Amino acid sequence: MPNRLSVVMIAKNAADVLPECLASVAWADEVVLLDSGSTDSTVEIALQAGAKVFINENWQGFGKQRQLAQSYASHDYILMIDTDERVTPELASTLKAVLDNPQPDAVYSIARRNLFLGRFMRHSGWYPDRVTRLYARSRYRYNDNQVHESLEAPGAKIIPLKGDLLHLTCRDFASFQRKQLNYATAWAQERHQRGKRVSLAGIFGHTFGAFCKTLLLRAGFLDGKQGWLLAVVNAQYTFNKYAELWALNQGYTENKTL
Structure with a gap:
């Protein structure tokens, strides 16, 4: 039986980008969204899409907010994404294959294609822009950094996955x-x-x-x-x-x- 996946994200006033993000991970076993005090329809959109929604307005930085969001997840593996990211079909297929047979003591990195002023960059340090986002819930978590937080996985093997994560970095x-x-x-x-x-x-x-x-x-x-x-x-x-x-x-x- 394959491992089950919790997609986890943090959000604030993301109503304009959230629907496409949620649609790209609708196949996951669970979607958890931790809102930090949205004044738009972010929470309503997430609930309508079937996500489990929690709220924490006591902002202590991105790292601690991701830690709290992960604590609400219930499945074997975590896919941590942002509301302005989209999982491509190729990446979704790769993720499902990994969940069928994950490697022990391993975390998985994903290439991001970053949008900047109408162009998905191919150079400039913005591609492949690998980020470690798939990992075992019970073994790893994000650090405490207020910004530029990253996954703490000392000693883990980092395995690159096929397929891109589209990142709408700079739309406006x-x-x-x-x-x-x-x-x-x-x-x-x-x-x-x-x-x-x-x-x-x-x-x-x-x-x-x-x-x-x-x-x-x-x-x-x-x-x-x-x-x-x-x-x-x-x-x-x-x-x-x-x-x-x-x-x-x-x-x-x-x-x-x-």
């Missing part, structure tokens, strides 16, 4: 920029709390390095105009992270949890 540029700024602030606050410091020279060194890494080392120029724009966006994000950390170090910014 203004919204994308606001999200990036929030991520940068949370990143800086977390590093500051750990006692990390940065100099002015470090700010500009990291910023220039991010631009060159995206455009040249990761062949962003092959993604055309979107590749050039993404290189600038990545540099801007890096600048915001380190400038905010520097400001916190100097006492110019209040360290408040988002």
Whole structure:
């Protein structure tokens, strides 16, 4: 008998993207959605699709929210996805095959195809952009990071799967920029709390390095105009992270949890 799958996601005000996400995993044994205080129809959409919905407005960061969401799942394996992601038919077939015969002490990585300003990127560090998302519920969980959280799986073998996870990263540029700024602030606050410091020279060194890494080392120029724009966006994000950390170090910014 195959192992059973719980698809787990966290959400807030995702009504515009949630229906297609849920439709792409309708074949799963269970869908668990943890909402963090939506004011749109996110909760209603999830319930109508048959998802198990829970609410936690005590936001402590992405890592802890994913941990809590996973605690509501009841099946053998977890597939952790975001509301702006879609499981392709090829990936769904691969996942079902894995559940029939999973390898012990293994977690599974999935290639994401990221959308940026109308183009699914093929370079720029945005493809294959592998993320470890399929794992045994009883053995692994996400770390506590406020942002850029990842699965804790020490000693586990990471097996790449066939098939892509479509990620609607940047559908609206203004919204994308606001999200990036929030991520940068949370990143800086977390590093500051750990006692990390940065100099002015470090700010500009990291910023220039991010631009060159995206455009040249990761062949962003092959993604055309979107590749050039993404290189600038990545540099801007890096600048915001380190400038905010520097400001916190100097006492110019209040360290408040988002």
